[in-house]
Amino acid sequence: MRRRVVDKAREYLLSHRDGPVSVADLCAVTAVSRRTLQYCFREVLGVRPVYYLRALRLAGVRRELKACGTRRTSVGDVAARWGFWHLSHFAADYRKMFGELPSETLYSQRAN
Numbered sequence: 001m002r003r004r005v006v007d008k009a010r011e012y013l014l015s016h017r018d019g020p021v022s023v024a025d026l027c028a029v030t031a032v033s034r035r036t037l038q039y040c041f042r043e044v045l046g047v048r049p050v051y052y053l054r055a056l057r058l059a060g061v062r063r064e065l066k067a068c069g070t071r072r073t074s075v076g077d078v079a080a081r082w083g084f085w086h087l088s089h090f091a092a093d094y095r096k097m098f099g100e101l102p103s104e105t106l107y108s109q110r111a112n
Helices: 002-015 023-030 034-044 049-067 077-081 087-098 100-112
Strands: none
Touching: 002 023, 002 034, 002 100, 023 034, 023 049, 034 049, 049 077, 049 087, 049 100, 077 087, 077 100, 087 100
16 A cells, blocks of 8 residues: 555656645645655655655756756756756755756756
């Protein structure tokens, strides 16, 4: 059952990647309580749902920045497509997860 709850939540997160998704939204979609959702994520993935959501979105931004190549885009545009609206918080989280700023990822791809 716990794997099913996480899979359903993940599917919802992926289909709503560009907007803010709350734990309450995930509870409604999976038809479980907040505590059950927390237990499911912790047992199956080892993290809380909020951390998983952030990591999923940050990884999506990174993939998109790496795929930009010479195409003109901005970090802000890509971040907004993945639901990040506070760019300073986004950049700090990105750096913490990947060890570089999102602009460094983008410009390293343009240089290649």
